Amino acid sequence: MQIAEVEVFCAIALANSLSEAARRLGLSAMTVSRRLAALERELGVRLVHRTTRSVSLTPEGEVLLPYAKTMLEADEAARATLKTNTALASGMLRVTAPTVFGQAVIMPLIPALLAENPALQVSLTLSDSIVDIVGLGIDVAIRIATLRDSALVARTLAPNPRVVCANPDYLARHGTPATLEDLKHHACIGLHGMPYWPFVRGGESLSVRADAAFSANSVEAVRSACKWGLGMAMLTYWDIRDELADGSLVRVELADAAAERLSITAVLPTRHHVPHRVRVFLDRLEQALTASH
Structure with a gap:
């Protein structure tokens, strides 16, 4: 089997389309079709079912796929080993x-x-x-x-764990929550794509609805609102790393639950x-x- 033919077969299996496989490989649809046909002739079996809109693997194709992937991985590993580590990116x-x-x-x-x-x-x-x-x-x-x-x-x-955080002045005015129940008495700034804050307690997942006078559709807006003292926020560590370091935001730890880890x-x-x-x-x-x- 030729590596070029095996590569075409794997691309077709991933894309479920000859034309899409051709686009991903930077080849013409005719070249992809010819390489697939050559592989099928060599093996003496039909590898894919062809329709006008898509293709799907035959049982023989399903059997071949893991071996084909292994061949490509081995080929890639060999080429990477032979290349110098100092090669410039382009x-x-x-x-x-x-x-x-x-x-x-x-x-x-x-x-x-x-x-x-x-x-x-x-x-x-x-x-x-x-x-x-x-x-x-x-x-x-x-x-x-x-x-x-x-x-x-x-x-x-x-x-990149999620972090419940707040402006120090906000906590001075409203107190620092110690449990999940305490969050119900605080302004929890919501991100439109995440209306509930995810936590883990005793190995089980649970959530608390974010409820505050302000919410936003962007992490940047939620972070800014939290820094301005409009409420508490749940953001990821790397979104607020600098603020945690300079003290403009502080981490709030709860005794009975931990924020979801990402x-x-x-x-x-x-x-x-x-x-x-x-x-x-x-x-x-x-x-x-x-x-x-």
Whole structure:
């Protein structure tokens, strides 16, 4: 079996479409069709069912898929081993990340990254929404939300626990809550996408409704409102790291429950043939997160 033919087969299995597989691989639809046909002729079996709109694997294709993936992983590992670790990154790196995290953590890395890799270009999309990285052609998404697409590949970079926090003046005026029940007597600033605050108590998940005179659709607005003393907030550690350090916000610990723990995760469209520029960027980001935590 030729690696090029195996790569086409795996791409078709992931995309469920010959045309989409061709787009992802940068090949013509005719080339993809020919390579698939060549692989089927060599193996003497039909690997996919073809329709006018989509394709699906035959039982023989399902059997072949894990072996095909192993072949591609071995090929990628061999090529990576033979490359020098000092190779410069090049091409267009397309990244998406949450707005506050991208501004506070990723942006400071960009100047040195570009200076050290003159042939590299970076396109950064900051959004608090989950975007379709495959459809938009994005190389890597930095996410903190729970992952829902099992077809994507995730790499955990660093812990990022949720933190209940408040302005010191707010706590001086209203007191510091000690339990979940106490939160009902406080202004809990809500994020539109997260109307309930998630906690864990005794190994079980539970939630408390965020209720305050002010709510917002962005992490930045919630963080600002909390700093101005409009109420308490539940944000992630990396969103308020600087504020915790300078004392403009303080962490509120509850005796009977802990805020949900999350992680900063890099999401890739596929584990095969990850561009060198993506590896360089992720290594740099992971180093920064590890050094600063």
